[in-house]
Amino acid sequence: MNEQFAAMQDVYATAGIRVDWSTTENLSLSTLEDVDVGGCTMGSVTAEQITLFGNRNFVGTNDLVVYYVRSTVPGYNGCAAHPSGRPGCVVVRTASRWTLGHEFGHVLGIHHVNNNNRLMTGNGTFNITNPPPDLVSTEVTTLLNSGLSRPI
Amino acid sequence: MAKATNTNMNEDILAFLRQDELDYPGAAQKFGAAAVPFLQEITEGGDENLATKAAYLLGYINDETAKTALVAAAGNKFTTVRIAAAYGAASQDADTAKTILGRLLGDYDHGVVKVTMRSIGEKNWVKVWLKS
Ligand SMILES: [Zn+2]
Numbered sequence: 216m217n218e219q220f221a222a223m224q225d226v227y228a229t230a231g232i233r234v235d236w237s238t239t240e241n242l243s244l245s246t247l248e249d250v251d252v253g254g255c256t257m258g259s260v261t262a263e264q265i266t267l268f269g270n271r272n273f274v275g276t277n278d279l280v281v282y283y284v285r286s287t288v289p290g291y292n293g294c295a296a297h298p299s300g301r302p303g304c305v306v307v308r309t310a311s312r313w314t315l316g317h318e319f320g321h322v323l324g325i326h327h328v329n330n331n332n333r334l335m336t337g338n339g340t341f342n343i344t345n346p347p348p349d350l351v352s353t354e355v356t357t358l359l360n361s362g363l364s365r366p367i
Numbered sequence: 368m369a370k371a372t373n374t375n376m377n378e379d380i381l382a383f384l385r386q387d388e389l390d391y392p393g394a395a396q397k398f399g400a401a402a403v404p405f406l407q408e409i410t411e412g413g414d415e416n417l418a419t420k421a422a423y424l425l426g427y428i429n430d431e432t433a434k435t436a437l438v439a440a441a442g443n444k445f446t447t448v449r450i451a452a453a454y455g456a457a458s459q460d461a462d463t464a465k466t467i468l469g470r471l472l473g474d475y476d477h478g479v480v481k482v483t484m485r486s487i488g489e490k491n492w493v494k495v496w497l498k499s
Binding site: 245251286292294307317341 | 451481482
C-alpha cells in the first residue's frame, strides 16, 4: 500500500499534482474481501460495490478512496467503477505498484492508451518499464479539470 | 510452424493476463480451447495474480478440456483461484458445476464459500437441495 501510494505520488508529481494520504481505516468486512465488481463498467456498479463504497469515514465529498481487497470477482488488478458521488476505486493485493495511480486516473476521467511508457496503458501496468510512467499534457488537463482535484 | 504459433499465442495470453482490467468474454472468444493447456499451466504455477486470472478465463471457455481444468482449479492452493473456479462453475453444465461447487461448499475460506453460494443460487438448485 505504501509502495503503491509512493509510486502514485511520483507519477502525479511529474504533472504538478500533489497527492495527500489523509486517512486510513481498517474495515472488518470479511464478506467484501473478494468483492463482486461485475464487468467493471464505469457508471454501473454491483450491490457489493455500493456497500463497500458506503464506507467513507472522515473522508471529504471530493476525496478519493481506495479500497484494498484480496481480490475482485471476476479477477482484475483494480476497478475504478464507483457509485455516483462516492469517488474511489478498488485495488487488489497482488496488483502492480502502478495500479493505484492508474485506477485513480480512471476515476479522474482519463482513459486507456496503447503505450507502455504511460500510466494509462491498457496493456497492464505490470508492463511499465520506464518508472515513473508518463502522463501527457492532455491527460494532465483532464486531471486538473476533473472537479475532484483542487489548486494549491 | 505449429510450435511458433503456440509460442505467439502463449505470449498473447500472458499479455492479456497482465492487464489491469480484463475482458474475459472477449479473450475466451479470441483464444478459445487452444489456450486451455497454457492457462492450466499458469493456474498451477506460482504467480497468484496470473493464476487467478487464468482460472477466470478458463471459466469463460466453452470446451471439455476447459471444464476439466476448472475442476482441477477447485483444488488449487491459492484461495483466489478456487474463488475463480466457484465463479466459473455458474456457467458450466450441471455435472461440472456440481463437482466444483460441491467441493467448494466445504472450503475453509469464507470468500470461496460466498462465491460458491452465489453460483449455486444462479443455478437455481437451492430449492432442489432443500427438498432432498
Ligand atoms: Zn485501466
